[in-house]
Amino acid sequence: MKAVVTVKLKPGVLDPQGKAIGHALEGLGFDGIADVRVGKVIELDLHETDPAAAREAAAAMARRLLANTVIESFDVTLA
């Protein structure tokens, strides 16, 4: 069963990578960009077949390693 963990910076946390992408897009001629924020998506292919258990396992991995919960939030979806 596949679980997808999406990790994003919490609102208010500076995102220099997003700012750099925004500036680069403007430099390429794209306009109308108010803000850009960048996050990670981690696809976990798990042997677990129970959806609730897979979701809980992915959330535990996110809390332990995948996300820095001081500055990042995450959510788990099953695919």
Place this chain on the structure above:
Amino acid sequence: MKAVVTVKLKPGVLDPQGKAIGHALEGLGFDGIADVRVGKVIELDLHETDPAAAREAAAAMARRLLANTVIESFDVTLA
């Protein structure tokens, strides 16, 4: 209007970052992990208010800068 571009490595492209995360999770005691793949998610806050135009603008940005379409695929969702 917010457009979210998700960029993933194409199937078959080696993902050393994903492999490292998989090994790290196993080292932390998580088992039952068949595979891990890592991608990026770019949230674009656009002034554009027309959904079709916003989607097309985000796709153009992805093709031009956000994704390396030789080894990465992307999809655009509106939020």
